[in-house]
Amino acid sequence: MIIDTHCHLVHDKYTDMAQVRAESIALGVPHCISQGTHPQDWLPQLELAAAMPDFITSCLAAHPSEAANVSDEDFEYMAKLCRLHPQAAIGETGLDYFWEAPADWDENAYRTRQRVLLEKHFNLAEELGLNISLHTRDKVGTACFDDAFAIARNFPKVRPVFHCFIGTQAQAEAIFTHLDGLISFTGIITFKKSEPQQQVAAWCPADRIMAETDSPFLSPEPHRGKLNIPGRTRFVVEKLAALRGVTPEEMAALTTANALRFFRLPPFLSQAL
Numbered sequence: 518m519i520i521d522t523h524c525h526l527v528h529d530k531y532t533d534m535a536q537v538r539a540e541s542i543a544l545g546v547p548h549c550i551s552q553g554t555h556p557q558d559w560l561p562q563l564e565l566a567a568a569m570p571d572f573i574t575s576c577l578a579a580h581p582s583e584a585a586n587v588s589d590e591d592f593e594y595m596a597k598l599c600r601l602h603p604q605a606a607i608g609e610t611g612l613d614y615f616w617e618a619p620a621d622w623d624e625n626a627y628r629t630r631q632r633v634l635l636e637k638h639f640n641l642a643e644e645l646g647l648n649i650s651l652h653t654r655d656k657v658g659t660a661c662f663d664d665a666f667a668i669a670r671n672f673p674k675v676r677p678v679f680h681c682f683i684g685t686q687a688q689a690e691a692i693f694t695h696l697d698g699l700i701s702f703t704g705i706i707t708f709k710k711s712e713p714q715q716q717v718a719a720w721c722p723a724d725r726i727m728a729e730t731d732s733p734f735l736s737p738e739p740h741r742g743k744l745n746i747p748g749r750t751r752f753v754v755e756k757l758a759a760l761r762g763v764t765p766e767e768m769a770a771l772t773t774a775n776a777l778r779f780f781r782l783p784p785f786l787s788q789a790l
């Protein structure tokens with residue numbers, strides 16, 4: 518049994534969540550962590566998780582690409598929701614220096630706003646005793662990763678997972694050593710031309726690795742380019758198993774155990790899995 522540790526199920530691309538659930542269960546993925554990204558999806562995330570508690574646990578956060586749209590009041594509203602409703606983690610948040618600032622924003626001010634918001638998310642995670650799902654994306658150099666790393670270092674009680682990891686082995690080692698963090702892999706590792714990422718996935722210590730889809734995006738081979746669903750974490754796990762020379766069952770057991778611990782999922786779920 519496999520857990521999809523990162524997806525976005527509140528999305529207009531999905532029209533029939535019962536079907537998504539059924540297909541995912543049929544593929545051996547009976548649970549997923551659906552991550553919030555902006556104020557309009559926070560309440561729907563909670564409602565969806567409440568409607569399908571066997572299949573979905575929610576996380577709430579503001580994605581760095583939403584930094585221009587999320588006010589301090591919005592953040593406080595989200596924090597209130599997180600205090601009222603148990604969450605798997607705080608996510609998806611982070612920093613994104615890949616996309617340019619919106620037209621009416623100065624580039625430096627936009628990045629500063631992202632960092633301020635990220636610190637707020639870490640403070641909230643620390644207050645609630647939760648871990649955090651991080652997005653980091655650089656266009657050139659490593660400023661985005663370095664800035665997120667520096668902020669995370671100020672919060673030793675919060676473990677980060679660097680989701681959709683496409684960084685270097687040296688960055689992964691720094692995450693493990695200095696942040697007690699994890700990395701997780703998407704369908705990207707099933708794509709051609711992803712040898713550097715595959716090498717990191719093959720090397721990664723067993724207690725630091727998780728699997729995800731980032732649905733509805735990044736559908737793995739052999740379904741690349743299609744609408745992604747949590748069930749396809751199966752293909753990510755199968756690829757990880759092949760890269761690491763273990764069976765798919767062993768890889769599934771490993772990533773699921775790591776996910777249960779990292780997201781502190783309730784005991785009923787571990788028993789059901």
Ligand SMILES: [Zn+2]
Nearest residue numbers: 523525609731
């Ligand atoms: Zn995501």
